Amino acid sequence: MRSSALPPAVARYGSVLVAVLTLAFVTAGAAPTLAVTAERVTLSPTADPSTSQTVTWRASDDYTPVLEVTAAADADPILRVEGQRTGSTAGVHYRATVRGLAPDTAYRYRVGDADGGAFGDWRTFTTAAADPDPFRFLYFGDVQNDITAGAAPTVRAALADAPDAEVAVHSGDLVDRAEDDRQWSEWYDAFGPAATGGVNQVAAPGNHEYSGRNLSGHWPLQFPGAGNGPDDEALDGTVYHTDHQGVRFVVLNSNYAYAPGGDRDGWLRSQARWLRGVLEDNPQRWTVVTFHHPVFSNAPGRDNGPLRDTWLDVFEDYDVDLVLQGHDHSYGRGNLVANRTGDPDVQTGPVYVVAVTGPKMYRVDDSVWVDNGAEARVQRGQTQTYQIVSVDGTRLDYVAKTREGEVVDSFTITRDERGKRVTDTLGR
Structure with a gap:
């Protein structure tokens, strides 16, 4: 460090x-x-x-x-x-x-x-180091509801557990009502000025950051993005990438239901084209992509087929390491069945994660995963988590924990001369 x-x-x-x-x-x-x-x-x-x-x-x-x-x-x-x-x-x-x-x-x-x-x-x-020095970052799913009493304790547990974190990744639904200034105040209070004013916030908008079909007026004022997204005014400030010590962080906007003029397919395809360019010209060892709606949902009736149809091949073709999502108010982690190896604890390819930080919960079911050629290696309902990711050279370590310190999930991704492999470490 x-x-x-x-x-x-x-x-x-x-x-x-x-x-x-x-x-x-x-x-x-x-x-x-x-x-x-x-x-x-x-x-x-x-x-x-x-x-x-x-x-x-x-x-x-x-x-x-x-x-x-x-x-x-x-x-x-x-x-x-x-x-x-x-x-x-x-x-x-x-x-x-x-x-x-x-x-x-x-x-x-x-x-x-x-x-x-x-x-x-x-x-x-x-400032970030110019070289891929070791560092840690935090990942938060939906904070959204009952922020002060229900979500803030989990947020503060995360900040206490990783006081040296250099980036905070948010996969959307930071608040419940897009234009409610009181809720935004609660979100800022939950994280505290030392975190929001001392750590770069990499944030993707969720559906609750939209009011009607319009992005919250708060969003671009608080989270302007890096300014290098697609040439599409509707995506300004919500799609971008930033490089930090060997990791390329990419933010996408999965709110295709609010695409201008109802052009859902155009909204998704323009991001897919941009993403291919960003991943094709990527000098970093590691790639982390975040957005709100999961490509593999944790419950039936919440499926996001258009996202999967448009973006999944890009993630797989460029072997993205982590795809960090929210929306389903539960925990899930998995991969495509095609990326299994002969060892049941080892996979290749991208890892897809869904997480929730706030107290709003939905039930879990792996049918969407199974029906679309994937497997949920870990699923957990009724559980608020935060995630710490440690990056060190050829190794990336991921752990999901509750505010009480229980480890819900953990795995390691290794990229070295032997190639890439993802190894489950939960319980080891």
Whole structure:
């Protein structure tokens, strides 16, 4: 794992920093001015997080936004980046991207008003290494319902279990009602400012991020994506890829039911064409794809045949390592039967996972898997989980756990001179 100029807890999460940045200043001899509050400070990945970083935030007032960034060991700002006003939802949203950073380096940053000179406390992030150094990332299924009481304990267990995680992957349905600002506040509170403001959030929209047929107004303001998706305005900010230390993370938008003009097939095919290009020109050893609706659902009546018809061959042709999904409010993990080997504990090819982090649950059934040439190696209903994935050279280790620490699933993927193999490790 990387070293840092700061203590690990500060360099990675900045856990000593408060949840809300209060930006205020005092004029000599005068009473304090009205405070400007910055909240929902979020790290969003660029295409190359080793040299650049996007920050989004919301403030109570409309001001001239600026992002200041300094190497963690320095006292004075070394970079001052002009931000932009991106919209409003019960406050004004801003975004700024800093470029020209050094890889594998701890930075401090703060946001504020360029005209008034008011800034908040410093937060921290660390750029990705330029090489495929070992790291860990977290994967969360639907948070969605009863966020504060039902989902937050699982989220916090994950953050405590992997305090060094460098990426957080979300497979959609972060909230239940797309435009409910209170629910978005609960989601941010569940993760806390140290996580959302210290770890890159790789998020795919679920069906509950849509209101009617329209993507939530909150989504692009909070999760703008890396800006390298298909040339399709309807997919802006919801389809992209980012590379992190040997892993290519790819986000897709599986909400074909909301395709403009009802063009479901066009919506899916345009992403499939783009995805083939992204995977064809992939210099990374590992590939992780995330979206919301499963290609193999965990219960009958929830099947997503159009996704399977359009995307499955792409995943298999390019041997994607992990396909991380949500939507079914249960846990499932499996593979195509064609990818079995002579060893019952070993498979080849992509691994398909469905998970849920929040307390809303559905029953499980493997009929959709079986009827479509696949097998569910692990299924579990009525179980909230979080997932930790550790990447180290030729080896990727995956574990799914409950908030109480029970291991629900685990496996290892190895890519070396002998080829690729996926080995079940649950109970070993």
